[in-house]
Amino acid sequence: MQSISVYNLEKSDHLSFLRARDPSILSGNFGARLEKARTNLLQDIAENESEDVEDDKYIQIYLRIKYVDSIDEIYKIDSNTIHCSISTSTSHSNKSLKDVASIVKKFTFTQIYQPATTQEEIFNMIVKPKVFKFINGENSTLMSYGASGSGKTFTIVGTVQEPGIIPRTLEYLFRTLPQLSEVPLVKPNQSGSVDVLDQPSAQEEVHVRNRLLSIANQTIDEGHTNTYREMQNRLSGEPVGILDNLTNVTLAVWVSFSEIYNENIYDLLTPIQKQKSIARPKLKLASFNENTYIRDLTNVSVSSGIEAYQILQYGLHNLQYASTSINPHSSRSHCIFTIRIAQVANTSVSRLNYFNFCDLAGSERLKKTLNVGDRLKESNKINTSLLVLGRCISCIRENQKKNVNKMIPYRESKLTRLFQRALSGNESICMIVNMNPAIDMFEESLHALNFSAIAKDVVVKRTPLKLKTKNRFSTYLQSKNLFKDNTEEEAEETEVTRLHDIIDKLYTELENLSRRFVERESKIREEVIKEQDAIIDDMKQYHQKQIAAQDARHQRHIEELRDLFQTSKEESEVINISSSSDEEDDMNKNRCEGLHQQSDVLLMKLADKDEEIATLKNHVGDMTISHGQVQQQIDTYKAEVSTLKTDLSHKENEITDLKRLLNDAEVAYREMQSNYEQQMNDLVQENYKLTEDNSELLAQVEQYSKMYLETD
Structure with missing residues (x-):
């Protein structure tokens, strides 16, 4: 990129060496140019940069205090230092206050901004210099950190009446x-x-942008767009940098918007499906040439600030929000808005620079938010990722101070993995810590201040970029001492990334196997129950058929016996009437006795059949009772499964509580460690002072001894 000159218009009829160009969206970026520059401002810019070298060595941490009616007396602000008075009335979790009334802790920042500070002042003093360096080839990351409800999103995005950092940057x-x-x-x-895009690919990108803008116009409020245009008019008179002699350089600006919600990455520029049953596609992280990026993330080309702002508002519309007891419009995810400048020169020199704006979700305490269900799960994920962020920064500071190579847990969170280069000090990074000075938010504010105290000690390492070509474009880049930005197109993924992908795949397979096991077990259980029911039904039908056949045979035997008995009775009556002789009477008696015997035999057989029928009926009853017992066992098993599920839910809640207690314990430990280090530093300084006093006393004793000897 070629040299930069800055202009301003003092009078309509007289051009000075400063001239503010009209907004690009309203006037096409064209303005009067000077035939001859009165002075070269590059030297002044270089001098200003040299003055900021000392501050640039460390991560720049700014404190912005949220507006309240009155700041409590527990906070005292002295220049860029804030003093916090910790007592038992303000902090219930600090166990070091048993024997003292209160402890005063002080935290120093790069700059502290009072509640009366406006959005415009925040942008001009913090962000504008970084945007200027971003245009000149420096990658930057800006994070907004703080407890829930402390004003992070207001600082980054702003409102319709007071636009935040991102709209002003655009x-x-x-x-x-x-x-x-x-x-x-x-x-x-x-x-x-x-x-470099060919014509069909370029037209396809234009189609993607127009389609997204069309959806955005139907979704977002028109008041946002009108506010942005009003902001353009207000800023039209401010001086800006102008890039000259760019005939050999092709530029394009691209934006993307993503969120990390429950440790899953989602594209906020992907239209949300109307059917809630269709889940949003989850994106994955990947690494190339030591750079971590979000795979398949939508990048949209923009040619004006209003287009980029509309896309920003569309992404904010898709962002995850929810209401909690301390914030009715709480962000439930970390969102990252990225601006990229791609440029290619005729000499085949290409560059890609990016500016990340990260609005971190606010840390929350369960006893205040009273979250349950999805809100509780979100809070746990948010607190875990912020805890990992704090651990990473603490390890980086320890490695730099003690010159050790302790493992930094970047991979324990997607947030820290994505910003690994920036957090490790290889890129420009700053953080705006937002604090709510209300007394009921003291513990949350103290936690944010402790975090910022650790982050402020991280050193930023800067490596100059070495370009191969020596044309005017590359000479300017070298003269500005630009920073390293990996642009090689061919490199292999690191072994750690490959192993991480393998672990992700194994976890996915494990989850699939577990789900398949549960489904298979349920299916087998249903099949066994169905088979048992079918066997019992078949047995019932078989025995019912046997009973029916026995009843039919029994009825036939009864009819035969009745017919035989009736015949015997008739014959007996005939014999009694017709017989006259004794011999005939004897014969008839014998015959009647034989018939009676046959009748008795038939009656015995009938009784046997009745007994057999009763046995079969009892057997059927036993089968019915057995079926009822099986069904009772099934109901008992279902009740046991329900009890196990309830116990599992209780155990998960206990695990969640234990994790929360562990997080609080780690925070308390870090606070105690910080207090211990501060006390040790104070003791070292006191010891050093005593040593100096002792040395002075010894010198005085020697001097008095010499004087005494000389007088003698």
């Missing part, structure tokens, strides 16, 4: 850059380099 950026073509000719790729 306006300043597009007022500084030349008028961009609506058809992008270059595009950043996932490897961190720049691709």
Whole structure:
């Protein structure tokens, strides 16, 4: 990129060496140019940069205090230092206050901004210099940190009446850059380099942008767009940097918007399905040439600030929000809005720079939010990722101070893995810590202040970029001492990334196997029950058929016996009437006795059949009782399963409580460690002072001894 000059318009009829160009969106970025510059401001800019070298060695941490009616007396602000008076009435978790009334802790920041500080002042004093360096090739990351309800999103995004950092950055950026073509000719790729687009690909990118803008216009409130235009008019008179002699350089600006929700990454520029049953696609992290990026994340080309702002508002519309007891509009995820500048020169020199704006979700305490269900799960994920962020920064500080190589747990959270280069001090990074000075938010504010105290000690390492070509474009880049930005297109993924992917796949397979096992077990249980029911039904039908057959045979035997008995009775009566002789009477008696015997035999058989029928009926009753017992066992098993599920839920709640207690314990431990280090430093300084006093006393004793000897 070529040299930069800054202009301003003092009078309509007289041009000085400063001239503010009109907004690019309203006037096409064209303005009067000077025939001859009165002075070269590059030297002044270089001098200002040299003055900031000392501050740039460390991560810049700014404190912004949220507006309240009155700041409590527990906070005292002295220049860039804030003093907190910790007592039993303000902190219930600090166990070091048993024997003292209160402890005063002090925290020093790069700058402290009082509640009366406006959005415009925050942007001009913190962000504008970084945007200027971003245009000149420096990658930057800005994070907004603080407890829930402390004003993080207000600082980053703002409101309709008071636009935040990102809208002002977009306006300043597009007022500084030349008028961009609506058809992008270059595009950043996932490897961190720049691709030159052919005509069909460029038109496809234009189609993607227009489609997204059309959806955004139907979704977002028109008041946001009108507010942005009003902001353009207010900022039209401020000076901006102008890039000259860019005939050999092709520029394009791309934006992306993502969120990390429950440790899953989602694309906020992907239209949300109307059917709630269709889940949002989850994105994964990948690494290339030591750069971590979000795979398949949507990048949209923008040619003006208003287009970028509309896309920003569309992404905010898709962001996860929920109401809690301390914040009715609480962000439930970490959101990352990224601006990329892709540029290619005719000499085949390409560059890709990015500016990340990260709005971190607020840390929460369960006893205040009273979250349950999904809100509780979200809080646990948020607190865990912020805890990992604090651990990473603490390990980085320890490694730099003690010159050791302790393992830094970047991979325990997607947030820290994504910003690994920035957190480790290899890129420009700053953090705006937002604090709510209300007395009921003291513990949350103290936690944020302790975190910032650790982050402020991280050293930023800067490595100059070495370009191969020696044309005017590359000479300017070298003269500005730009920083390293990996642009190689061919490199293999690291072994750690490969192993991490394997672990992710194994976890996925384990979850699939567990789910398949549960489904298979349930299916087998249902099949066994169905088979038992079928066997019992078949046995019932078989025995019912046997009973029916026995009843039919029994009825036939009864009818035969009745017919035989009736015949015997008739014959007996005939014999009694017709017989006259004794011999005939004897014969008839014998015959009647024989018939009676046959009748008795038949009656015995009938009784046997009745007994057999009763046995069969009892057997059927036993089968019915057995079926009832099986069904009772099934109901008992279902009740046991329900009890086990309840116990599992209780155990999960206990685990959640234990994790929360562990997190609080770790925070308390870090606080105790910080207090111990402070006390040790005070003791060392006191010891050093005593040593100096002792040395002075010894010197005085020797001097008096010499004087005494001389007098003698």
